[in-house]
Amino acid sequence: MAEPEPRPRTGQRMRPAPLLFEPAEAGADPEHFFDLESIEDPRELLDRATELTHAFRAAADRSVEFQAIAAAQLADPRRFDRLTPALIAERAEWTEDYAKKMVEFGRDLLRGGAERP
DSSP: OOOOOOOOOOSOOOOOOOOOOOOHHHHHOTTOSTTGGGOOOHHHHHHHHHHHHHHHHHHHHHHHHHHHHHHHHHHOTTOTTOOOHHHHHHHHTOOHHHHHHHHHHHHHHHHTOSOOO
């Protein structure tokens, strides 16, 4: 699995378009994706597809931050049930080196050292 690198925040984050959950029936149709296939105007299609792209990127970035925070909390030496970087890596399907980086990134986030929205 590819390992996204935690990256420092620069500037203000764009507010993504809201992601609307798709009905179960629509999700079963491989041609259906957030109703984009029904948009006939290419300008409108580009606008909505771009909004979704920004929303997914923002969601992915935010998820990585929460992964890092959880990794740091799980590795906290004050916890009696703390996990080693190897166990965190196994649980998250990361390499051990990446787990160590994520623990440090999470500690930085918890200290307030990384810019957060």
